[in-house]
Amino acid sequence: YQGKRGAEDIVVFAGGAAGHPHQWLKVQAELRHALERDELVLWYQPKVGLPGAGINGVEALVRWQHPERGLLPPCEFLPAAEHSGLIAPLTEWVLRRALIDQAGWTATGQDWTLSVNVSARNLDAPGFVGYVTALLAETGARPDRLMLEVTETALAGDADNAVRAVKELGALGVGISVDDFGTGYTSLSHLRGLPISEIKIDRAFVADVDADPQSQAIVRSVIELAHGLGSRVTAEGVETVEIHRWLVDAGCDEAQGYLYGRPVPWPQVAVEPIAEPITERTAR
Numbered sequence: 001y002q003g004k005r006g007a008e009d010i011v012v013f014a015g016g017a018a019g020h021p022h023q024w025l026k027v028q029a030e031l032r033h034a035l036e037r038d039e040l041v042l043w044y045q046p047k048v049g050l051p052g053a054g055i056n057g058v059e060a061l062v063r064w065q066h067p068e069r070g071l072l073p074p075c076e077f078l079p080a081a082e083h084s085g086l087i088a089p090l091t092e093w094v095l096r097r098a099l100i101d102q103a104g105w106t107a108t109g110q111d112w113t114l115s116v117n118v119s120a121r122n123l124d125a126p127g128f129v130g131y132v133t134a135l136l137a138e139t140g141a142r143p144d145r146l147m148l149e150v151t152e153t154a155l156a157g158d159a160d161n162a163v164r165a166v167k168e169l170g171a172l173g174v175g176i177s178v179d180d181f182g183t184g185y186t187s188l189s190h191l192r193g194l195p196i197s198e199i200k201i202d203r204a205f206v207a208d209v210d211a212d213p214q215s216q217a218i219v220r221s222v223i224e225l226a227h228g229l230g231s232r233v234t235a236e237g238v239e240t241v242e243i244h245r246w247l248v249d250a251g252c253d254e255a256q257g258y259l260y261g262r263p264v265p266w267p268q269v270a271v272e273p274i275a276e277p278i279t280e281r282t283a284r
């Protein structure tokens, strides 16, 4: 039993150290410097249209080029940022950097929409909509080429401020996307009356949708729900051609995943051509 208990302890302590509250103070102090020293970087993952799989847009995904620890994924520092005041300056940095990058790809002739993830705390903060409005004016970006991704849970409960912010952003013409849909344990009634332009089906349901009947039922009903609400629907985490084909058949509008392209700095954004199924016609 000693051995078993020991093994469990190791699992507990080895898991997600940087996401653990004990590490937050250190991460917070370092992150403050990182923002001052411009150590954050944005990588972009393509969002492709179905069935053709051409690039419709890109999603900005933040990384931290840490001076000692190398390139850190968001799970290593976002929890600490969320639990301190730092998520506000972090999101402001991300939005500004991403809109500047968008001006860069627009200048090279790419008409990609830009998706940016925002946290519940951002939507709750009183100055957020004003910040976005000012930034759009300053950068000259078109509001309808910007999409803000919010999670379902950010809109649930007594999220009065977040709901108001989403309505104001929608009125500006900014797209609102509900990210990781299906994982939030929230009631669908929260979506009613909101200007939702896109629903993103969580990777958990997409990963086995070509094989699992329950995932298939869930994904089909989310597609129908999205279309019924007048929204587009995007599947995240598409890794295989079989899943891609299933989604095309099910009428999904857009997809994202390693099959098409991983997150990279924007000048490297490109999509892999999708192999066509071998039929008698193409085999000849």
Ligand code: C2E
Binding pocket: 045, 060, 061, 062, 073, 074, 075, 078, 091, 094, 117, 118, 119, 149, 179, 180, 236, 237, 238, 239, 256, 257, 258, 259, 263
């Ligand atoms: P998300 O918005 O749902 O982004 C999708 C995540 O799944 C990204 O991880 C992406 O790299 C990963 N992914 C994409 N395609 C595939 C695939 O085919 N297979 C697998 N296994 N994974 C795939 P990443 O970049 O580590 O971001 C994780 C989360 O961190 C994001 O989830 C988002 O919630 C948050 N995040 C990222 N950047 C920002 C940001 O700038 N601000 C805020 N507030 N949150 C961010």
Ligand code: MG
Binding pocket: 059, 117, 149, 179
């Ligand atoms: Mg997202």
Ligand code: MG
Binding pocket: 179, 180, 200, 202, 236
């Ligand atoms: Mg997502």
Ligand code: MG
Binding pocket: 180, 202, 203, 236
């Ligand atoms: Mg996700």
